[in-house]
Amino acid sequence: MRHLILWAIAGAALALMPFVAGRGLLVLGVEMLVLIALAQAWNLLAGYGGLLSLGHHALFGVGGYALYAISRDLGLNPYTAIPFAGLSAAALALVLAPILFRLRDVYFAVGMWVAAEILRIAVSRSDWLGGASGLPLAGARSISRDWMGSFTFWSALALALGMTAFVGWLMAGRFGLRLRALRDDEVAARSIGVGPQRIRLIVFLISAAGAGMAGAISFLSALFITPMAAFDMTWMVTTVFVCIIGGIGRLSGPILGTALYFTLRETLSFSPGATLMAVGAAAIAVMLFAPGGLAGLIDRLAQLIRQEKTA
Amino acid sequence: MLDIEGMNAFHGDFQALFGIDLHLEPGETLALIGANGAGKTSFLRALCGLTRAQAGRFALNGQAMLPLEAPARARAGIALCPEGRRMFSSLSVAENLMLGGRIGRQGPWNMDSVCSLFPILREFAQRPAALLSGGQQQMVAIGRALMANPALLLLDEVSLGLAPVVVDELHDALVRIRGEGMAIIFVEQDIARALRQADRFLCLLEGRAQLAGPARGADLAAIGRAYFGETA
Amino acid sequence: MNVWIETLMNGLMLGGLYALFGLGLSLIFGVMRIANIAHGELVIGGAFMAFSIAGAVPLPPIMLVALVTALMFALGWAVQSALVNRVLGSDPLRPLLLTFGLSVLTQNLLVELFGADSRSLDIGSFKTAALTLGTLSVGLLPLVTFGLTLLLFALLHWGLHHSAVGRVVRATADDPEIVALMGVNRKQVFAGVMALSAALAALAGMLLAMRSTVTPFSGAERLLIAFEVVVIGGLGSIWASLAGGLALGLVHAVSFRADPASGLLYGHILLLAILLIRPEGLAGKRRTR
Numbered sequence: 001m002r003h004l005i006l007w008a009i010a011g012a013a014l015a016l017m018p019f020v021a022g023r024g025l026l027v028l029g030v031e032m033l034v035l036i037a038l039a040q041a042w043n044l045l046a047g048y049g050g051l052l053s054l055g056h057h058a059l060f061g062v063g064g065y066a067l068y069a070i071s072r073d074l075g076l077n078p079y080t081a082i083p084f085a086g087l088s089a090a091a092l093a094l095v096l097a098p099i100l101f102r103l104r105d106v107y108f109a110v111g112m113w114v115a116a117e118i119l120r121i122a123v124s125r126s127d128w129l130g131g132a133s134g135l136p137l138a139g140a141r142s143i144s145r146d147w148m149g150s151f152t153f154w155s156a157l158a159l160a161l162g163m164t165a166f167v168g169w170l171m172a173g174r175f176g177l178r179l180r181a182l183r184d185d186e187v188a189a190r191s192i193g194v195g196p197q198r199i200r201l202i203v204f205l206i207s208a209a210g211a212g213m214a215g216a217i218s219f220l221s222a223l224f225i226t227p228m229a230a231f232d233m234t235w236m237v238t239t240v241f242v243c244i245i246g247g248i249g250r251l252s253g254p255i256l257g258t259a260l261y262f263t264l265r266e267t268l269s270f271s272p273g274a275t276l277m278a279v280g281a282a283a284i285a286v287m288l289f290a291p292g293g294l295a296g297l298i299d300r301l302a303q304l305i306r307q308e309k310t311a
Numbered sequence: 312m313l314d315i316e317g318m319n320a321f322h323g324d325f326q327a328l329f330g331i332d333l334h335l336e337p338g339e340t341l342a343l344i345g346a347n348g349a350g351k352t353s354f355l356r357a358l359c360g361l362t363r364a365q366a367g368r369f370a371l372n373g374q375a376m377l378p379l380e381a382p383a384r385a386r387a388g389i390a391l392c393p394e395g396r397r398m399f400s401s402l403s404v405a406e407n408l409m410l411g412g413r414i415g416r417q418g419p420w421n422m423d424s425v426c427s428l429f430p431i432l433r434e435f436a437q438r439p440a441a442l443l444s445g446g447q448q449q450m451v452a453i454g455r456a457l458m459a460n461p462a463l464l465l466l467d468e469v470s471l472g473l474a475p476v477v478v479d480e481l482h483d484a485l486v487r488i489r490g491e492g493m494a495i496i497f498v499e500q501d502i503a504r505a506l507r508q509a510d511r512f513l514c515l516l517e518g519r520a521q522l523a524g525p526a527r528g529a530d531l532a533a534i535g536r537a538y539f540g541e542t543a
Numbered sequence: 544m545n546v547w548i549e550t551l552m553n554g555l556m557l558g559g560l561y562a563l564f565g566l567g568l569s570l571i572f573g574v575m576r577i578a579n580i581a582h583g584e585l586v587i588g589g590a591f592m593a594f595s596i597a598g599a600v601p602l603p604p605i606m607l608v609a610l611v612t613a614l615m616f617a618l619g620w621a622v623q624s625a626l627v628n629r630v631l632g633s634d635p636l637r638p639l640l641l642t643f644g645l646s647v648l649t650q651n652l653l654v655e656l657f658g659a660d661s662r663s664l665d666i667g668s669f670k671t672a673a674l675t676l677g678t679l680s681v682g683l684l685p686l687v688t689f690g691l692t693l694l695l696f697a698l699l700h701w702g703l704h705h706s707a708v709g710r711v712v713r714a715t716a717d718d719p720e721i722v723a724l725m726g727v728n729r730k731q732v733f734a735g736v737m738a739l740s741a742a743l744a745a746l747a748g749m750l751l752a753m754r755s756t757v758t759p760f761s762g763a764e765r766l767l768i769a770f771e772v773v774v775i776g777g778l779g780s781i782w783a784s785l786a787g788g789l790a791l792g793l794v795h796a797v798s799f800r801a802d803p804a805s806g807l808l809y810g811h812i813l814l815l816a817i818l819l820i821r822p823e824g825l826a827g828k829r830r831t832r
Binding site: 359360361380381382384385386390392393396398399400401402409410411413414455456459463483 | 707709710713714716718720721722723724725726727728779823
């Protein structure tokens, strides 16, 4: 209960950000929240579900393109189109699942990556989606420029908090128990009646929808989308990094990882190369010394303090 | 020759063995008996270094074994024929045997003598080990362990899952490999057979030594009680 | 007609290079059961090491290639012993993510050191020399690359199947726990396999840099191609990598001729088709687990 109240206060305080923060800070905030949402989506599939995807950047990009296509062809307000962008990414995942779900481990990761590459090439060759030169946001005129930054921030905030709360709720229940059982020992999980493919499919669809909505929000404020930007592998690399460093398979992992990533990026802003080198070195260090990431370290620290108290 | 005092062994946080003592002389054969989960396999694995162990003393011919990792213990003269045979399935029979002999200890066992013990191995030398029958694979596994010319040979359930006639054949071979100063510890489910073949026995229960003694004239009723953990 | 014969020849020769990309990755996967995400950086790193050595000391190309291959062998050994060996265990995610970090670090280190421009390894007129057979024309460099690839596959096959070291490597791949009972230190075997993989990758990287250009960002695409070679070919034998490489090279060459804007698209589609129809790969052995 205390947790919920704390979360509510934090959420409310963040929701007031647009009234106090400047434009630059707000843009940065949107970027962070989008990354948290994307990382929660990836973490759900990889950390809890054991299906490591190297193609989530494509689901992210497809969400962005869906937003542009829906607001153009159906005349929908871009904000209203966000959930539909999520649905589009989930629909795509549903199509991909029959092929990709025959694969495990590394093969699944490569399969996702290859699927992402195919999508990138297909989109850049599609006239309907503007080919290699991309699409402008058709509904741009219908949204107020003054409020755009704020609305985008609120959408991103809602998505990041929503994904975190949803993953937390899902993993706290029976479903989470079954998913983790499946990840740790498929044979044993089957024998106690866990239907592996159906559970994995549900997780894959939720994860795709989350990534799609994150992409939709991210590209909304750009007012323009190109295949180069939409299918940029950097999103995938950043997402994996954020989850590794924060703690893979832990709810607070993506949040802690995102915080550390942006701290690194802003302090090393003189050189983008230095940021990425630090990112790589940090990932290596975490895997060597603290495979539970920051979340794991905090748990261990809390345990030590508790032991001190009882001793 | 083999001196063990107070050996404990662990699988992660789970303790599998509690304070085992054992002394073996060269050429002695010990039957390790006990129910499933009593710690027989853990004991053999702890001896050859595949499972983490602590002990007050653990020496082979005076050389301390505890600081050594599994490869060094193999060179010091401990060989295991593991549970489930664990063939190198993509290697041929001959290659499996050659691998067993790669540490190059001196002794009576080589390709020729192993193939005299199990003539079928000579015939199938070039076949992939994976294509052999269970009994033949067991012969390869025993041969592979012998090829190291160990001072201490550990055999884990060599008759598991095999037809009775094959089991007889394997045990005949085991009688023939005794001697030459090699100590043997073997795990066998058939207690009567185990006692016939061993000099001594050690019965484990839930990771503890429950009963030990000479195999000849052993009290079967007492072993039965120790096996099932009934107090007399 | 000649155009198509040349296309097929080019595809085969390109496929030889692809097979070399895949070979090291497949060795690692076969022996350690881990995926090396930094494999593309080993390929590109080899090329960049050659650039910087060639810039400092003028060496004949063969000496340069031999030197870089040897240095990358040592580097692979060091990386495995110092880093990857420490995270091997029950969780396959740890080594995978460690090599992911290694990949990001290396790529950006190369950008910092050499800039993001594309470069090529200068081998003089050899690059454009061609062999003319009647009306057919075949580049000498691709031909030499192809021959070298075949030679390396043959040597590796011989080494794995007819030497004591190769026997130990295959036994370690079969059962890394039990080889310890034969006095084998599996971490040393792993280090040797990683070293070999790095050397093969670097060699492939230099051959790539001779025929076209590379940038520090070229690693990801090489990794993807290497993965595709392994998946299309299958696991269980080094020849599967050759089959996978040749198949992918042929598809790329033909699709480039028929649909120049497609990039690697048809290779990707081939991969998905293989996964659907024959998941164990063209020449792989069916695995039960």
